[in-house]
Amino acid sequence: MLKLGVPSKGRLMEDTFGWFADRGITLSRSGSDREYAGRVEGADLVLVLLSAGEIPRELAAGRIDLGVTGSDLVREKLAGWRSDVREIAPMGFGHADLVLAVPACWRDCETLDDFAAITRQFRSDHGFRLRIATKYHRLVRAFLSEAEVADYQLVDSQGATEGTVANLTAEAIADITSSGATLRANHLKVLPDALIHSSQATLFASLRADDAEVASFARRLNLPG
Numbered sequence: 768m769l770k771l772g773v774p775s776k777g778r779l780m781e782d783t784f785g786w787f788a789d790r791g792i793t794l795s796r797s798g799s800d801r802e803y804a805g806r807v808e809g810a811d812l813v814l815v816l817l818s819a820g821e822i823p824r825e826l827a828a829g830r831i832d833l834g835v836t837g838s839d840l841v842r843e844k845l846a847g848w849r850s851d852v853r854e855i856a857p858m859g860f861g862h863a864d865l866v867l868a869v870p871a872c873w874r875d876c877e878t879l880d881d882f883a884a885i886t887r888q889f890r891s892d893h894g895f896r897l898r899i900a901t902k903y904h905r906l907v908r909a910f911l912s913e914a915e916v917a918d919y920q921l922v923d924s925q926g927a928t929e930g931t932v933a934n935l936t937a938e939a940i941a942d943i944t945s946s947g948a949t950l951r952a953n954h955l956k957v958l959p960d961a962l963i964h965s966s967q968a969t970l971f972a973s974l975r976a977d978d979a980e981v982a983s984f985a986r987r988l989n990l991p992g
């Protein structure tokens with residue numbers, strides 16, 4: 768039987784349950800809010816509730832056959848993600864943009880080219896590279912390498928990333944934004960030509976899963992297999 772991993776809490780879990788319900792499959796927790804086992808009605812599936820951030824690795828290892836998580840997390844957590852998983856369907860919720868943001872008061876920084884020039888100047892002025900706080904190391908490095916921006920360093924931030932600039936532990940950040948409220952509240956602005964990834968919740972299949980079973984499940988959902 769196929770094993771499906773879905774996020775264990777919050778909006779992502781609720782919207783995932785709603786998406787499957789619209790297709791005649793009822794997913795639910797089997798016990799209390801704290802129990803990470805699930806129940807499925809309407810399909811031959813085993814449901815496991817997992818951290819959204821761990822779902823890419825579980826898919827890659829083949830410990831789950833299908834998984835719902837953000838498209839950003841799959842690209843971030845799996846080097847060469849296409850050799851581990853494939854996208855079955857974008858799900859139309861969990862939209863968020865991974866962006867590069869700088870202090871709103873940097874009037875001379877409106878584009879990625881401006882940013883590149885500032886990083887070069889920063890290094891020669893301060894003797895160390897401008898710091899970008901993020902938890903999306905792989906995606907940010909790939910994006911900046913493509914844009915030929917090299918004079919920066921990444922500072923790891925696993926949460927409250929927008930606060931790092933005010934706290935003087937970074938000069939810029941790369942993080943997910945949805946409404947933009949968190950960036951505004953922290954006096955940061957997005958560089959419009961530095962959209963690193965436009966993410967949404969996506970149903971993925973492990974390349975280790977049984978092809979025929981996945982195809983049959985996709986047909987059951989009226990999706991291209």
Ligand SMILES: Nc1ncnc2c1ncn2[C@@H]1O[C@H](COP(=O)(O)OP(=O)(O)OP(=O)(O)O)[C@@H](O)[C@H]1O
Binds near residue numbers: 818819863946966
């Ligand atoms: N404000 C937001 N609006 C919409 N989607 C968001 C927002 N913030 C994060 N996301 C998306 O939600 C997904 C999960 O994000 P995150 O890694 O922060 O998970 P989490 O809820 O902290 O889960 P866990 O800590 O259990 O891994 C990501 O794909 C991300 O793009």
Ligand SMILES: O=P(O)(O)OC[C@H]1O[C@H](OP(=O)(O)OP(=O)(O)O)[C@H](O)[C@@H]1O
Binds near residue numbers: 925942947948949
């Ligand atoms: O543009 P907005 O609508 O303000 O949303 C963006 C915020 O949402 C996410 O944080 P979350 O609350 O998931 O917590 P986190 O700091 O643990 O990532 C993200 O990391 C931003 O901080």
